[in-house]
Amino acid sequence: MFGEDKLTLLLVGTSLVMPVLLVIGLLWFFLTFQKRKFQYETEKKDAKLREQQLQLEKQEALQLERTRIAGEMHDDLGGGLTSIKFLSQKLLRQLEDEKQSQTLEKIVGQSQKLVTNMSEIIWAMNSGFDTLENLIAYSRRYGREQLDIYQIDFKFEIEGNTQGIELSGEKRRGLYLIIKEAIHNSIKHSQATEFFIKFIIDKNLEIVLLDNGIGFSEARLNGNGLKNMKDRMESLNGKFDIQSSENGTEIKLSLPLA
Amino acid sequence: MCCNFGESYSLMITSAFAPSYSTPNIPFMGKPTIISVAIVEDIVEVAEELQELFNEQPNMTCTQVYSNGEEALTFLTQFPPDVVLCDIGLPGMDGIELIIKLRELRPRVQFCMFTVFEDNQKIFDSIKAGAKGYILKNSDPKIIMRSISDLYNGGSPMNPEIARKVIDSFTSQNGEQPKNNTLPLTDRELELLELLSQGLMYKEISEQLNITIGTVKQHIHKIYEKLQVNNRTEAINLYLKR
Numbered sequence: 001m002f003g004e005d006k007l008t009l010l011l012v013g014t015s016l017v018m019p020v021l022l023v024i025g026l027l028w029f030f031l032t033f034q035k036r037k038f039q040y041e042t043e044k045k046d047a048k049l050r051e052q053q054l055q056l057e058k059q060e061a062l063q064l065e066r067t068r069i070a071g072e073m074h075d076d077l078g079g080g081l082t083s084i085k086f087l088s089q090k091l092l093r094q095l096e097d098e099k100q101s102q103t104l105e106k107i108v109g110q111s112q113k114l115v116t117n118m119s120e121i122i123w124a125m126n127s128g129f130d131t132l133e134n135l136i137a138y139s140r141r142y143g144r145e146q147l148d149i150y151q152i153d154f155k156f157e158i159e160g161n162t163q164g165i166e167l168s169g170e171k172r173r174g175l176y177l178i179i180k181e182a183i184h185n186s187i188k189h190s191q192a193t194e195f196f197i198k199f200i201i202d203k204n205l206e207i208v209l210l211d212n213g214i215g216f217s218e219a220r221l222n223g224n225g226l227k228n229m230k231d232r233m234e235s236l237n238g239k240f241d242i243q244s245s246e247n248g249t250e251i252k253l254s255l256p257l258a
Numbered sequence: 259m260c261c262n263f264g265e266s267y268s269l270m271i272t273s274a275f276a277p278s279y280s281t282p283n284i285p286f287m288g289k290p291t292i293i294s295v296a297i298v299e300d301i302v303e304v305a306e307e308l309q310e311l312f313n314e315q316p317n318m319t320c321t322q323v324y325s326n327g328e329e330a331l332t333f334l335t336q337f338p339p340d341v342v343l344c345d346i347g348l349p350g351m352d353g354i355e356l357i358i359k360l361r362e363l364r365p366r367v368q369f370c371m372f373t374v375f376e377d378n379q380k381i382f383d384s385i386k387a388g389a390k391g392y393i394l395k396n397s398d399p400k401i402i403m404r405s406i407s408d409l410y411n412g413g414s415p416m417n418p419e420i421a422r423k424v425i426d427s428f429t430s431q432n433g434e435q436p437k438n439n440t441l442p443l444t445d446r447e448l449e450l451l452e453l454l455s456q457g458l459m460y461k462e463i464s465e466q467l468n469i470t471i472g473t474v475k476q477h478i479h480k481i482y483e484k485l486q487v488n489n490r491t492e493a494i495n496l497y498l499k500r
Contacts, residue, residue: 075347078374079301082395086307089399115396119375129419133456137418140457 066125073118081118085111124173132165135172136199139179143197150187153194160201165257167205174236175253178229179209182251185225186211190249207253216244293410296322296339298330298356299372300348304395308343311399317407327351331359338364341410343372343393346380354380355497357387370409378419385482386427386489387497391415413475414482421454424485441484450477 088107095101123129123138140156147154167175179197186192190213200206220226221244229251233240238255295312297320299305305323312320322339324330327348334342342360346353357369371384371392381392391414393405405415416424428443443451446467453463464471 074375074377078395082374083301083303085396086301086304090303090307090310112396115374122375134419137455137457141418141459144457144459144462 063127066127070122070125073122077118078115081111081115085115120173120176124169124176127169130166130168130172132162132167132199132201132205135167135175136162138172139176139197142176142180143183143195146183146187147195152187152192155194155196157196157198158201159198162199162201165201165205171236171255174232175207175255178232178240178251178253179207181225181229182209186213186249189216189220190214192248201257203257205255205257209251209253210248212248215246215249216242291317293318293341293407294339295320295406296324296330296334296342298324298327298342298344298348298353300325300345308402311403312406315403318403327353327356331356334360334367335363338367341368341370341406343370343406344389345372346377346384347373354384354387354493357384357389358494358497361388368409370406376417376419378417378423382420382423383493385420386485387493388486388490390479390482408475412479414478416454416478418455418457421451424481425451425455427485427489441487443481443484447477447481447484450474451481454478 085108088104088111092101092104092108095104136158143154143156183195186195190211192211192213194212196208196210198208198210200208216226221242226242230240233253233255236255238253241252241254243250295318297305297308297312299308302325305325309320309323312318322333322337324333328351330342330344331351344353344356348356351359353371360367361369369384369389371381371389372395373381373392374395376392376394381389384392391405391409393402393415397405408415425448428448450463450467453466458466460471460474464474467474
């Protein structure tokens with residue numbers, strides 16, 4: 001009798017303990033799993049953070065390097081070119097030989113042009129200027145200065161809101177060089193009396209460059225200048241379009257914003 | 259090319275400027291103002307050529323050329339010129355420090371900064387310290403001469419970036435002018451700066467606002483003065499901390 005009781009007790013005890021053990025087991029398993037999962041996620045997060053930090057450090061290093069290069073261009077190259085310009089000018093004033101003077105004038109012109117090119121590169125490298133507004137002001141000023149020299153009428157229009165739109169140095173410089181080239185082409189080849197620039201800001205940035213000149217010749221339409229403009233625009237993921245007739249030339253640049 | 263007696267003083271200055279820099283001196287019949295210019299520039303060949311150019315002008319004279327700020331400060335205090343054409347980046351004491359120190363002792367000397375690139379932050383700092391303008395070293399000699407004379411007669415150049423910086427220094431985050439500014443900008447001045455910052459030239463602004471170019475220049479001159487009054491202490495502190 002007593003033995004049977006013991007057995008029953010054992011059975012009852014076991015049947016009670018077993019589920020408890022099972023629950024504890026499951027609970028332990030579950031907790032461990034959660035912990036592992038948490039650890040895994042934390043590690044993943046850490047890795048991501050580390051990567052972000054690395055990226056930031058890389059960007060910072062790049063910016064620092066750019067500033068350094070800009071600084072060196074400024075001090076060494078800029079100063080040197082200025083010396084060349086002033087020395088050539090001095091000689092130019094003393095020279096009487098026409099041919100030699102012409103060559104010297106070219107030296108003056110070249111050194112001035114190099115300083116301008118350098119300042120454009122420095123402008124593009126400076127991330128403090130990464131805005132559409134800056135590109136607009138810079139292009140507008142260039143257009144006005146150049147076209148005024150050749151007494152070509154210049155109109156400038158902006159449609160849409162320019163505020164707060166960012167534009168990387170690469171895009172700013174690319175667009176600026178194309179605008180510059182278009183103005184240069186118009187002055188040099190088109191006999192235009194009017195030049196018009198319009199910036200349209202919508203989902204895309206569209207820039208229209210229009211003159212009332214004699215248009216592009218067949219040869220120049222297939223020439224390197226236009227191809228360079230097109231390639232440059234495509235490398236920025238943008239589109240380049242040109243329409244040319246004897247009544248003028250219209251160039252359209254289009255670039256997705258954001 | 260010769261000037262009439264009856265012409266006003268300012269006209270005489272202008273006509274004196276019509277010849278190119280290589281033309282020899284033109285005798286004046288009236289008594290013109292001679293602007294005394296000093297040069298502070300560390301590249302010797304640039305400084306020498308500039309001196310010759312100034313001395314060829316009928317209304318300018320240049321007897322002082324210095325290649326560093328310390329030397330310039332000593333002598334310019336003793337012999338103050340009308341205008342100092344001053345390189346910003348100099349060995350030792352730089353151009354901005356020189357303005358602050360010299361203007362403390364000789365407030366009537368005007369400064370024009372001479373720089374390779376339009377390094378806007380440095381130009382802006384110079385203006386806050388008291389400079390009245392800047393000239394690019396790359397400019398044509400004629401333009402350099404004209405800018406000095408413009409500056410002497412109250413004109414100041416400004417580019418879009420600097421206009422933007424001026425606006426920002428006068429306005430707070432929410433776009434309003436802070437009240438603690440000793441000299442706030444007028445609406446007209448602010449309007450003018452906005453147009454300048456968008457890349458418009460003086461001529462376009464004068465057409466758009468229906469005022470003369472002379473008035474545009476006067477406005478800009480006044481803006482420079484306000485900027486200097488409001489920021490001079492800040493500019494000095496910046497240099498004392500270094």
